[in-house]
Amino acid sequence: MLAAAAAAGAAIWLTTAWLLNTADHAREGTDRAKVRVDAVRTGLAAGAGAGAAVGLLLAFRRQRHAEIATTLSDYDAAERRVTELYNAAAEQLGSDKAPVRLTALYTLERLANNDPSHRQTIVNIICAYLRMPYTPPLDPTREADPEAAQRAAARRYHAVRGNARPAAQPTTTPNPNEERQVRLTAQRILLDHLKFDARVPWNKLDLDLTGATLLTFDLSNCTLSSARLSGATFHGTTDFRGLNLAGEARFDDTIFSGLTLFMEATFAGSANFGRAIFSRQTDFGGASFSMQTSFERATFSNVTNFGGVTFSKSFSFNGATFAGPALFSQMTSSERATFRGSTFSGYTEFNATMFKRDPAHELDETTSGWFDEFGELVFSRAADFSLATFSTEISLDGAIFSGDVSFRSATFSGNADFSKATFKQAVDFADAAVADLSSPPTLPAGWRIEPGEGATGLIVNT
Structure with a gap:
């Protein structure tokens, strides 16, 4: 108000002084007096206008400050509400009642859908719940023993008839079948929102399920920034078909107890499957690995398919065990491939596989050891390398082929x-x-190289 009054006074004084000075040049008499009156009236009007303008500006500033205060208040209220919902959901997840835990999961899902800034935190909470210790029931569909329930009811009946207090019932633990449904719901929430075509997609998130127990886990066609599943145990079918991982993938020490599917999965970062156990049929057909990949000391107990897989960087199966058929047909390797110490107990196929050195990854003269290493391999059954292409040096020191080899x-x-x-x-x-006779292969007894056109040759029987 003081600013408005000062502005009005200054406008009145300046305008009136200027107009009165102009009026002094008017003719004397009535005209000069009339001009002076008009000057005073105009000065007052100018002062009123200036005061009104300043008042309007002040009102605008007050309105702006009020809006900011309201916005901050609303934001604080929303954050307090979110915090309250977080706390409530955390308490509900610790409940021994399955419906309460389910309510907590749906609350967290609604929060993540409404506020993208909280999605990673909510995914972390759901993953933390799935990491909690859990032993699945042997048969999730089996109901409680009806005879045991009848015996318990009979004991209570006879106790009442004999005016005796019924024996105290032991404290019950959460029903494992109910907990199974809660965990399946948590997994479904992740699947529903991590798919690239989800109705409400949760994009570019990290998944940490280290040591978790997962049931018929499905992340097919999902997109993730990274996935850490070291030491996790997968029960039932595990489906990662079409998975798109932009960052690191950790599956070391993981146990896959059922059918495992990684077809057409894309691993843009490093992938570690070291010491993983694949108990049933495993299929990586058409998968793509863009960085270093390790399957060292992994165990494949059933049919294993790596057909059509692309390894853009070096990969290692050192010490891996293949108890069933192992299919590597049409696999492409652009850098070093090592299988040292691996064991193939079933039929093995590398049909039309390409072991090549990508010119974009050419080593300099100071680097040694660029070769594909199959040393100390053990093939207990037939092995098929027909139509395979070996573009780098191949080391087979100590390899043992117990069956027919092609x-x-x-x-x-x-x-x-x-x-x-x-x-x-x-x-x-x-x-x-042989594409280059300057570096010919060293063949086993009974085979020799017949020179052909230019620097090429053909391997023939002696």
């Missing part, structure tokens, strides 16, 4: 040394080609 129509561009490998059954190099 390299029919394979192509060798780098030096492949078979001299220290053991072939207990027939080995077939028919129609195999």
Whole structure:
């Protein structure tokens, strides 16, 4: 108000002084007096206008400050409400009643849908719940023993008839079948919102399920920034088909007890499956690994398929065990591939596989050891490398092939040394080609290289 009064006074004084000075030049008499009156009236009007303008400006500022205060108040109230819901959900997740835990999960889902800034935190809470210790029931569909329930009812009946107090019932633990439903709900919430075509997608999130117990877990066609599942146990079918992982993937020490599907999955970051156990059929067909990948000391107990898989960087199966058939047909390797110490107990197929060195990853002269390593491998059954392409040096030191081995129509561009490998059954190099005679493969007894056009050759039986 003081500013408005000061502005009005200054406007009145300046305007009136200027107009009165102008009026002094008017003719004397009535005209000069009239001009003076008009000057005073105009000065007062100017002062009123200036005061009104300043008042309007002050009112605008007060309104603006009030709006900011209201916005901050609303934000604080919303944050307090979110905090209250978080706290309530945390308490509900600790309840021994399954419906209460389910309510907590649906509350968290609603919070994440309404506020993207809280989605990672809510995913962390759901993952933390799934990491809690849990032992699945042996048969989730089996109901309680009806005979045991009848015996308990009979004891209570006889106790009442005899005027005796019924024996105290032991404290019950949460029903494992109910907990199974709660966990399936938590997993479904993650699946529903991590899919790339979800109605309310939760994008670019990290998943930490280290050591979790997961039931018929499904992340097919989901998109994640990273996934940490080290030491997790998967019961039932596990479905990662079409999974898109932008960052690190940790599956080391993981146990897959059922059918495991990774077809067409994309791993843009490093992937670690070291010491993982695959108990049933496993399928990585068409998957893509863009960075270093490890399956070292992994165990594959059933049919395993890596057909059509692309490894853009080095990968290792050192010490891995394949108890069933292992299929690597049409696999592509752009950098170093190592299988040292691996054991193949079933039929093994590398048909039309390409072991090559990508020119974009050429090593300099100071770097040594660029080769694909199959040393100390044990193939207990037939192994098929027909139509495979070996573009780098191949090391087979100590490899043992107990069954028939086929390299029919394979192509060798780098030096492949078979001299220290053991072939207990027939080995077939028919129609195999040597692309560069300057670094020919060292063949087992009974085979030689027939020179062809230019620097090429053909492997023939002696």
